[in-house]
Amino acid sequence: MKVLLAVSVFVWLSTFYAYAEQSEDIEKFIIAAQAATYDCPKSDITLALDNYLASDDLDKDQHDRLNLIKSHSLICVGQYEHARDILNQLFNDDSIDKSSALYAGAVYQLGFIYDVQENPKRCDYYSQAESLARDRYSDIYLSAQLGLITVCNQNNTDISVKLGKLYSLLEKFVELGDVAAIAHIHNNIGLLYGGIGQNELAAEQYLKSYYMGLEVYATNNQLATLISAISANMASGDFVAAKQHIEIFRRANLTVNTPLTNAWLHYAESRYYFRLQEYEYLRNSLLKLNFYLPKVSSDIIHRNAKLYGIALCIYDNNKTCVETFIQEQEALSDSQHRKFLARRDYLWVMANAYFYTDNLVKAQDVFDLYVELTNKQILDQQRSGRVLGVANLHSQITSLENELEQQETQKYRSIVMLTLAFILLLAGVYFFIVKRYIKNVSSDTLTGLYNERAVVGMMRRLPHAQNGRTNALALIDISNVRTVQGKHGHTVGEKALLAVSHCLLKVTREEDVVGRVGNEQFVVCLRNIDETLAREFFERVQSALNDTQFLARVGEYVSIESQMSIYISVEGFSDIEEVLSDMRDSFTAKSHQ
Structure with a gap:
């Protein structure tokens, strides 16, 4: 009897400890897998996440939190319907604490899904999420707040x-x-x-x-x-x-390389070639896009992929394909059709489809709608100071360009003064707030040159050199700054760095990139330049630095001592961090020689 009791106790203890260990593993996984609302969970958690959700050892709270991570992952790969099913279960579960981060996160994610689908319900969910997260869950609060500002109250809040x-x-x-x-x-x-x-x-x-x-x-x-x-x-x-x-x-x-990102890539290519009417390239892009379409639940991508396919049918002289498309569109209900009539690409394709099938009356009617919609968009832009997109709209209706210009002259002259006031307001916001922000985040506080973050960002975007030219980069190390600081103090060390920045600005050109990328290091980049000219230019920079002196104290001038490492490439600098690291290593190697 005692033996049986001991065995039972041992089995119970073993089970208890195994469960406790499993529960601790799950908690660690949940903490590691969670991501801010404006980020995505890592893609490599999917298998472990599904395995945990299939486990019978989960308590309800763990199961709910794993489901919220699951819905977040699904949203990030475009599986909105599956994510919404999970979120609706959480949202409608009365046992969940309505003040918890779990519930607030579920409400926000539902709002985001409705936002992607352009459903007006999004604002109700964003408002509720903002209220739930206020002073509690900063990422949910910020995301909900941004959603409300960006897409809600559009008609009664000034831009x-x-x-x-x-x-x-x-x-x-x-x-x-x-x-x-x-x-x-x-x-x-x-x-x-x-x-x-x-x-x-x-x-x-x-x-x-x-x-x-x-x-x-x-x-x-x-x-x-x-x-x-x-x-x-x-x-x-x-x-x-x-x-x-x-x-x-x-x-x-x-x-x-996910289905969603592949769909985005080939959708962007298809749209690009559709707009440029390069149909053979469009054909190739659509073939790739259609492979990923079944795995993506985006109405916009599906709808436009079909439109681009019809444009290709017209190009291929495929009358059956075009007639089938027209029949499908004419069978739509009025409410369904109204959604499409607000989209210029749709009207453009429909006008061409009717024209191709010799239905000139309907082709003219649809084209008139296209022109009316274009005019409305131009008028809306004028009323709110939105003038940047007008040129693009004109380029798509070249046959009416002169007429539209005349209409602009006649119709918009009376509202120019009102528009100017709004433009000035936008310009004030942009130049005083945005420019100040850009300067703060991209400038070195001491020298006023670009800081390392700004230099790295600019270098990453630098295009390949053209016509046998090169992109040339020089990293300059001021080798006696620490000596100066040790002898004269930190303020004099700053004078040395300022003397270097003044020298570089004096000898470089306006189009060159000049920045401070370390405490004692500076960078000069010459874009799309002949290699021989680049090397001669850097020799002049080095010579100017060698001749640079600054006043350390009364009666005592100190010369700048520096060394330079040069990197020449016909390509861009997408690997700029590695390039700078290698150049810095070359300075270290020299100092040990």
Whole structure:
């Protein structure tokens, strides 16, 4: 009897400790797998996450928190419907604490899904998430707040008020040094600019978000803002920049390679070739896009992929394909059709489809709608100071260009004065707040030159040299700064660095990149220059530094001592961190010789 009791106790204790150990492992996994609302969980957790969710050893709280991580992961790869099913279960579970981070996170994620689908319900969820997270869960609070500013109250809140709120948040998080939050805010400023037709400004903001996100975001989340930048480039008519950023996206996607990011890549390519009417390239891009479409639940991508396919049918003289498309569109209900009538690409394809099938009356009707929509967008842009996208709109209806210009002259002259006031307000916000912010985050506080972050960002974006030229980089190490500081003090050491910066600014050109990339190191970059000229130029820089002196104290001048490392490349500097590291190593090697 005693033996049986001892065995029972041993089995119970073994089970208890095994359960406790399993529970501790799950807790560690949950903590490691969680990501801020504006980031994504790492892609390599998927297998372990599914295994834990299938376990019978989970308590309910652990199961709920794992499900929230699961829905977040699904959102990040575009599986919105599956994510919404999980979130609705959490949202409708009365046993969940309504003041918990779990519940607030579920509410925010539901709002984000409705946002992607352009459903008005998004604002209700964002408002609820903001209230739940206030003073408790900073990432949820910030994301909900940004959602409310960017996409809600569009009809009764002045755009300048929204911009003011966003730039106020930006300054706050710059002071805190929260790079992830700063990148998130830049993305939302881009969304706001894009929503009012300021596509060039939107692209700038998306690119800031992308390059900052490289430092802090999960890899698959980094590409979301880059695809937004590409869309903004095309919307503004800057197809050169769009193509450049598509190639950057392609290289970055080699390490991500998810169905969603592959769909984004080939969708961007298809849109690019559709807009340029390069149909053979469009055919190739659509073949790749259609492979990934079944794995992506994006209505916009699916709809436009079909439109681009119809444009290809017209090009291929495939009458059956075009007639089937027309029949499908004419069978749509009025409510369904109204959604499409607000999109210029749709009207453009429909007009061409009717024209191709010799239905000239309907072709003219649809083309008139296209012109009416274009005119409305131009008028909206004029009323709110959105003038950057007008040129792109004109380029798409060249047959009516002269007429539209006349209409602009006649119709908009009366509102120029009102528009000017709004433009001046936007310019004030941009130049006084944005410029000050850009200067703060990109300038070295002592010398006023670009700081290392700014230099690295600019070098990463540097295009390949053309026509047999090179990109040339010089890293300059001021070798006697520490000696000067040891002898004369820190203030005199700063004088040495200022003397170097003044010398570099004097001998370099306005188009050259000059920055301070370490306490005693400076960089000069010459873009797209003949190699021989570059080396001669750097010799002149070195000579000027050798001749530079500064006043250490009354009657005592000290010369600058420096050494230079040069790197020449016909390509860009996408690997700039490695290049700078190798150049610094060369200084270390010299000092030990």
